[in-house]
Amino acid sequence: MRVIVTRPEPGLSRTMTRLDEGYDAVALPLTRAVTLVDGVKAAQGILPDFYVATSAAALDAASEALDRSLRIWTVGPATAKRARKAGFLDVRQGPGEGQGLARSIIEAEAADLKLLYLAGRERTAGFEDILKAAGRVIDVVEVYDVEPIDHGTDAISAAFAANPAVMLYSAGAARALAKQVHHETPIIAVCMSENVAAALPEYWRRTCVVAATPNEDGMVAALGLVRNQRR
Incomplete structure (x- = not known):
């Protein structure tokens, strides 16, 4: 299953390593700290x-x-x-x-x-x-x-071509996603918390999954539920 990891460093590399087995993980941070x-x-x-x-x-x-x-x-x-x-x-x-x-x-x-x-x-x-x-x-x-990171149309189209799950760790990332990805793109958003989910547009919020605990373990567990539903 394609998974888009949107968090910035220092957490990005840690998450990518954790998803190395069993997922087609793509690093695409949507925000950066200044x-x-x-x-x-x-x-x-x-x-x-x-x-x-x-x-x-x-x-x-x-x-x-x-x-x-x-x-x-x-x-x-x-x-x-x-x-x-x-x-x-x-x-x-x-x-x-x-x-x-x-x-x-x-x-x-x-x-x-x-x-x-x-x-x-x-x-x-x-x-x-x-x-x-x-x-x-x-x-x-x-x-x-x-602040948001603009990856450009080509990079976004390539990353989101395979009906991915998208890991969202902040409300800012949710808003950046909505600005860069067309609303008809089929995704499943995996959100760190209800606050993150609330920042999504309604058309993605209806199908999003919220982590049971607002941490990396909760995010990975929620991602596992999405993968099991697709099997």
Whole structure:
């Protein structure tokens, strides 16, 4: 089964390796992260009690500017690994999605501690809303943005010629897909979350599959369901 992997690096190579057997996997990242220099400078000027990162892109953008002797909370194991690689020594991790991470922080950290959230310009509100509702002191600094990648008509036509499944990890990727791929192209979108699925046009949202858990394991499991349905 043809599978289009739309995520950017650093996750793209990892996913391609995982799909090496049993799938015709095509790397076609639809977005890329760009560092927001002013945001990184702002983060450097804040001294919190601890940091929070919900994506590897935030760490790639800002880690060199941060005090890596402070602890950092990450959304899940992949981001935790990235934080350790960046030089953080005290790394805590959540369950793989933002709202669960917020609840983990509330359970583990004293209420008067100040956290610095290293955020993307485009993000869902759940993580911040839960912390603010609990009265937590939170500074939010946007350190990266996501921009679409235009692959051109020929590359898109070749990649989508075989009725593929398309792995979508963000709402931005879902919107980029809708801009570059004709609406009559038959695809099955495999979405990281309901928020990603909601960004799809109705004609693809009707047939999309949403991962049971918003992480790579959940995405691969959802992809397996699609493959089994096609047999």
